[in-house]
Amino acid sequence: MISKFYKDMTGKESVIRQFFDYSRQRAAELGPDSVYNFSIGNPSVPAPDEFGKAIIDLVENGDPVSLHGYSPTLGLNSTKQAIADSLNKRFGMNYEAQHIFPTSGAAGALAHALRCVAGEGEVVITFAPYFPEYIPYVTGTGAELRVVPADITSFQINFEKFEEAMSKDVAAVLINSPNNPSGVVYTTETIQRLADILRKKEAEYGHEIFLITDEPYREIVFSGVDSPFVSKFYDNSICCYSYSKSISVPGERIGYMAVNPKAKDAEFLVPMAGQVSRFTGHNCPTALMQLAIEKVVDMTSDLSIYEKNAELLYNALTEIGYKCVKPLGTFYMFPQSPIPDANEFCWKAAKELGLIIVPGDSFECPGHFRISYCVPTELIEKAIPLFKAAYEMYQ
């Protein structure tokens, strides 16, 4: 029968979506100049030229029957090998093609990785603030999502609360660094400590605990910031990646799951993901995108604008008086709201000033708001007086 579960979900739009929709409505009513939209994480810089050139070259010179033909269930071997080679070269890993499973972006990678290592009656732990779609990704496996409260002084891990949250039924821990929404990058110390605790708990519980790393912002790290490759620190790990942000192709749904070659059952996890696909109807990403990515595997878009925007905005906000943990990567920052109710603050900023920012409640971190600064720098310059006005509404 028509699923009550999914039907009840329709029409209940996420808060982020409500703000985004309000921005469109306001632009329609008052004109586009009345809106300063910092609500969504759509890359604002183009893909490297080589990406478009690779597509054109494939279509112009490939045999159409084989070019557009079925990809093998576990992905095109040449693409898998290119991804493995790139990771090995950059991070000193030992991936082979068999450890790489191309997916429809990080969403596909996470949905597959989580189903491989967690299910009914088990728990997946994540850390606030976190991307709200982790809820369906995790509950879709049958497992329960358990959230460790944020350390709002640094947005590193709140280890005390983490240890309290651990229990024998924890099958996996899901992290996101560089982080949406905080913009923070986990330090080597954070990752080392997390790995040590997980190894200790694996021994105590007598079963593996997988570390699933959501890394779509891996390439967006600012100058001088060290961004350790998490899988180097912990064997039972699966890295979930998307090219959406690094080469600005979020609509093309291309990413991968990379199984740590040292993980328990490493040789089974990609074939298992292939089995998961049969149940979800996911199949591979498109053959064309797999082949195009292979040609640009070591490239990124010109990501420098995000750092420039971060610096400009962070300096302005802290000068105004906002408290904010300094972003070290991504294109987000996550300041404290001038009043405890960030939801009220964000709606007031939207309606009175046209400043579209989203409350931290969606990320299970109330009292904060997220700014997505993947926008032209001029928009930030124009918006700074509005951030000031928003702050002053409550002084």
Next chain:
Amino acid sequence: MISKFYKDMTGKESVIRQFFDYSRQRAAELGPDSVYNFSIGNPSVPAPDEFGKAIIDLVENGDPVSLHGYSPTLGLNSTKQAIADSLNKRFGMNYEAQHIFPTSGAAGALAHALRCVAGEGEVVITFAPYFPEYIPYVTGTGAELRVVPADITSFQINFEKFEEAMSKDVAAVLINSPNNPSGVVYTTETIQRLADILRKKEAEYGHEIFLITDEPYREIVFSGVDSPFVSKFYDNSICCYSYSKSISVPGERIGYMAVNPKAKDAEFLVPMAGQVSRFTGHNCPTALMQLAIEKVVDMTSDLSIYEKNAELLYNALTEIGYKCVKPLGTFYMFPQSPIPDANEFCWKAAKELGLIIVPGDSFECPGHFRISYCVPTELIEKAIPLFKAAYEMYQ
């Protein structure tokens, strides 16, 4: 923990896959000319030139940020409208853009449609012979797949067995016409009778029963054959389509789910599919493929070779002595095995003659074998003496 369910599934390759793998192994050992591979359904004719041209045009002339940007969750409106217009024009339907949900091929469409209308404790009925992937598509929803035995005289529906199979917990019926593996097309009479029974049972059970139609072969119907558009006959229906076969792009994972505008809750079903996506990590098909399809929505590849091959092979086989229901579309036919054990027959044909065909057991229709004749016509001409030799092994 590492999923026992998915792990146990790895390494147990489907019988079709085993035959395909044997064909590759034999080709490697004895040379490609020693293999006559009729095991898989990969289109053998190229996509229309306009498809490649559309891709090149989009990449050359589009703004890369918006071209490769996120598609809306429920698909690009222009693509949805183009698909609706095409269906309305061809089949006299009244689809609006809101009834169309672009998906990653028919697999994605079926996985979404089934989750919208069936779940735990419910039953989905299908008819042998059927595509083996229906098992994970259906069980992935939590529902049970119940199979009605084949009517081997015509491969239309065995209505007596169908009525016996009906029960109050049946949430949906899943059909595939033109059919893989039989090559048969359901007649108007078959569809009308099916629809009448479903309406009667809806009234009797007091709940809707959805008809899910798997239609990737809709465009491959031979001269003079009437192929009715199933959704015209039954309101509570969802049409699941893929461009894989009609324009020969199975690797590009593009298709759609079209909700009958007259269905119960028609306005909810596409938004519900959008919610399903969040749990499976499917998201939309790629933006580029949605936009490219929009340009070729009424085209097909030159599909005439399939009919030519069908006629040549069907005439030859029946002359040899095989019993076979005449294929009316697709690129499959499904003759009776000369011995009851089609598995034995197919392995013997493979190993002694290099003739790669697959046993009907996989399609829950033993005693038959499937021939995929999406191959060059010369391969069929060369293989006819082998089909004769295979037949004569058992006379």
